[in-house]
Amino acid sequence: MSNFCDADYGFDYIFGRMNAIYGNDFARKWDGIDPMLIRNEWKQTLGRFLTYKPCMDYALEHIPEDRPPSSLLFNKICQGGPSIPSNTDKQIAYEGKKFTESAKQKALKDLEALKKSFGVKSEQE
Numbered sequence: 001m002s003n004f005c006d007a008d009y010g011f012d013y014i015f016g017r018m019n020a021i022y023g024n025d026f027a028r029k030w031d032g033i034d035p036m037l038i039r040n041e042w043k044q045t046l047g048r049f050l051t052y053k054p055c056m057d058y059a060l061e062h063i064p065e066d067r068p069p070s071s072l073l074f075n076k077i078c079q080g081g082p083s084i085p086s087n088t089d090k091q092i093a094y095e096g097k098k099f100t101e102s103a104k105q106k107a108l109k110d111l112e113a114l115k116k117s118f119g120v121k122s123e124q125e
Contacts, residue, residue: 003053007043010050014042017060018068026068040114045071049078058082 005013019026030038042050049055058081063069069077 004051005053007046007050010046010053010056011039011042013053014050014056014060014074018063021060021063022068029068034118036114037118040111042071042074045075046078047075048084049075052082052084054082055084 022029049059055078059074059077062077062080063074
């Protein structure tokens with residue numbers, strides 16, 4: 001199995017493991033918050049760390065025992081782990097697929113729609 005994955009798989013992997021580790025404490029942490037908002041925030045905060053399993057595993061081995069970490073703390077823990085190989089700087093390292101301009105534009109459009117649904121003004125307004 002490859003050390004690389006896409007960000008959605010990485011998010012699901014982290015949240016699945018932390019749900020198993022923390023149980024109800026983890027589930028209650030997100031009560032009343034839109035799951036897509038949580039997913040998008042973690043994906044934005046963790047960025048490339050969500051595409052490299054050794055970083056995620058390192059962080060999961062070093063998370064606090066007494067409480068689930070925030071996305072910011074999880075990012076900080078990932079930074080202390082193994083370096084992501086440099087060949088992933090300009091591509092997603094999942095099956096060698098490269099980001100395309102159309103995928104970027106679709107993601108930006110989806111982000112604007114999500115912001116609008118939460119009443120956040122777009123940068124253009």
